[in-house]
Amino acid sequence: xxxxxxxxxxxxxxxxxxxxxxxxxxxxxxxxxxxxxxxxxxxxxxxxxxxxxxxxxxxxxxxxxxxxxxxxxxxxxxxxxxxxxxxxxxxxxxxxxxxxxxxxxxxxxxxxxxxxx
Amino acid sequence: xxxxxxxxxxxxxxxxxxxxxxxxxxxxxxxxxxxxxxxxxxxxxxxxxxxxxxxxxxxxxxxxxxxxxxxxxxxxxxxxxxxxxxxxxxxxxxxxxxxxxxxxxxxxxxxxxxxxxxxxxxxxxxxxxxxxxxxxxxxxxxxxxxxxxxxxxxxxxxxxxxxxxxxxxxxxxxxxxxxxxxxxxxxxxxxxxxxxxxxxxxxxxxxxxxxxxxxxxxxx
Numbered sequence: 659x660x661x662x663x664x665x666x667x668x669x670x671x672x673x674x675x676x677x678x679x680x681x682x683x684x685x686x687x688x689x690x691x692x693x694x695x696x697x698x699x700x701x702x703x704x705x706x707x708x709x710x711x712x713x714x715x716x717x718x719x720x721x722x723x724x725x726x727x728x729x730x731x732x733x734x735x736x737x738x739x740x741x742x743x744x745x746x747x748x749x750x751x752x753x754x755x756x757x758x759x760x761x762x763x764x765x766x767x768x769x770x771x772x773x774x775x
Numbered sequence: 776x777x778x779x780x781x782x783x784x785x786x787x788x789x790x791x792x793x794x795x796x797x798x799x800x801x802x803x804x805x806x807x808x809x810x811x812x813x814x815x816x817x818x819x820x821x822x823x824x825x826x827x828x829x830x831x832x833x834x835x836x837x838x839x840x841x842x843x844x845x846x847x848x849x850x851x852x853x854x855x856x857x858x859x860x861x862x863x864x865x866x867x868x869x870x871x872x873x874x875x876x877x878x879x880x881x882x883x884x885x886x887x888x889x890x891x892x893x894x895x896x897x898x899x900x901x902x903x904x905x906x907x908x909x910x911x912x913x914x915x916x917x918x919x920x921x922x923x924x925x926x927x928x929x930x931x932x933x934x935x936x937x938x939x940x941x942x943x944x945x946x947x948x949x950x951x952x953x954x955x956x957x958x959x960x961x962x963x964x965x966x967x968x969x970x971x972x973x974x975x976x977x978x979x980x981x982x983x984x985x986x987x988x989x990x991x992x993x994x995x
Contacts, residue, residue, distance in 0.1 A: 660870060660901035668784045679778045691784065698900055698930045745929030746962045755965020767780045774776055 661699060665707035668767060669717055676716065676772050686716050688771040690723040694764040696745075720770075729762030788905055791873035795908025798880060799891070804835075805991045806891040808907060810931065811915035812924075813897030816941040818846045819974035820915060820983075821892055825853040827984055834890040837879045839871040841896060858882045862896060870901040873908055890991065899924070903931040911936040911990055918942045918949055922956040925963045932960060936995065937968040937986060944973040968995070 668691065676684050693699050701724055708722045731740040735754035748755050783789060799806050809817050821836070828834050836857040838847045847859040858879040862868035868875075876893065883891070893909060895902040903912070914935040916924055919942060925932045932938065938960060946953060953971070960967055970986060972979030989995040 660904050663868070663870075663872070663901075663905075664784055667787060671780075671782060671784060671786060675778060675780050675782070681776075696930055696933065697904065698928075745926060745933075747933070747965060748962055755961065765784050767782050767784055769777060769779050769781075771777050 661703035662707040662711070664699065664765070665704060665711050668708065669711055669715055671767055672720075672770055673716055675767070675770065679772075681772055681774065683716060685718075685773040686720045686770055687773060688721045688723060689717070689767060690725060690769045692725045692727050692764045692766045692768050694727040694762040695729050696762045697765050699765070725768065727761050727764050729759065731757050731759040731761070733757050785905065788873045791877050792906040792908040795873055795876050795880060798885065799908060799910070802885040802888065804885065804888050804891050805911075805987075806893060806909045807987070807990070808893045808895060808902075808909035808912045809915065810895045810899075810902045810912060810935070811897060811917070812899045812920055815897070815915045815917040815920065816974045817894050817897070817915050818849055820939060820941060820972065821850060821894060822853075823974050823977060823980055824892070824983070824987075825850065825855060827980060828890070829853060829855075832890050833888050834892065835883050835888045837871075837876065837883075837891065837893045839875070839894055839896050841868070846894065856883050856888070869896055869898045870905050871895050871907055872905055876907045890987070899928040899931050903928075903934045911995065913937045913939065915939045915941050916956075918945050918951045918953075918956075922952055922959060925956070925959040929963045932963045932967065935964070935967060936990075937970060939979075939983060940969060940971040941974055943971045943978055944976045 672686050672689050712718055733740050733749035733754055734756040736752040738751035740757045749757055811817050834855050836855055838859045841862050844859045847857050850857055860875050860879055912935045914931055960969055970979055970982050972983055
């Protein structure tokens with residue numbers, strides 16, 4: 659249940675970013691996040707926590723858009739692409755454990771929409 | 776209006792973790808973030824470890840629990856500076872955050888320490904998600920939990936630098952297939968250092984203490 663902490667951090671970060679863009683306190687209507695498969699985030703739990711915690715904030719009417727991101731990379735040993743369907747970090751082509759990850763561990767606020775021009 | 780951000784959601788936590796890391800580096804302190812399920816034996820391993828380090832290494836301890844000071848009381852006899860963090864008296868956060876550690880660091884005599892053990896809240900999921908500024912994460916997996924746990928909780932085992940396989944003294948009774956367990960650990964994290972130990976008999980403690988020395992020397 660780390661989702662409530664993540665939702666609370668997302669709500670603060672979105673308000674911080676709105677202020678940084680010169681719109682402090684502006685109503686935020688949508689936030690898009692990218693969540694890598696390695697992050698062990700349960701989408702339903704994140705949505706539930708977000709919906710509970712956004713009350714009485716500028717994100718009150720905000721929609722949460724979650725983009726998944728698969729674990730992917732390249733094998734450093736044989737160069738084969740690496741995109742395992744489950745948490746096995748061995749190259750399926752040569753069996754090497756030396757893989758370079760290029761995705762799957764993201765936990766980012768990517769973009770958001772605020773009211774106004 | 777659309778604003779493009781691309782910023783880590785736990786940015787605020789990670790910033791505080793960076794401050795912790797900087798303060799620990801200033802005082803040349805190696806910090807070990809000890810994580811596991813409840814009951815895997817983190818405190819028992821710490822008891823063995825502190826016993827061995829007494830008079831040799833100046834260690835400090837941060838005890839994280841949802842509630843109670845029972846673990847800190849168990850460790851009090853070693854006379855190492857200890858700070859207890861309770862996340863909430865009636866069932867709070869399931870992990871330690873960087874700011875909880877920041878508060879605890881302020882209560883420790885940092886100039887006198889070389890090694891800091893942070894015993895995280897017992898939980899095989901959430902603690903792995905939060906950087907607290909540690910030098911290394913170490914996961915304790917006890918044999919009764921079963922050989923499949925690395926596959927079921929991959930993040931914890933991916934994030935860790937070493938894994939202590941505790942309760943090795945029970946291997947025969949439980950019929951644990953230790954080779955299969957090791958293979959599961961290797962699949963999830965091929966670079967993980969695996970050290971079989973028993974906090975009860977003391978098995979493996981020499982190897983664990985040697986690994987801690989390597990970590991302090993920047994060689995682990």
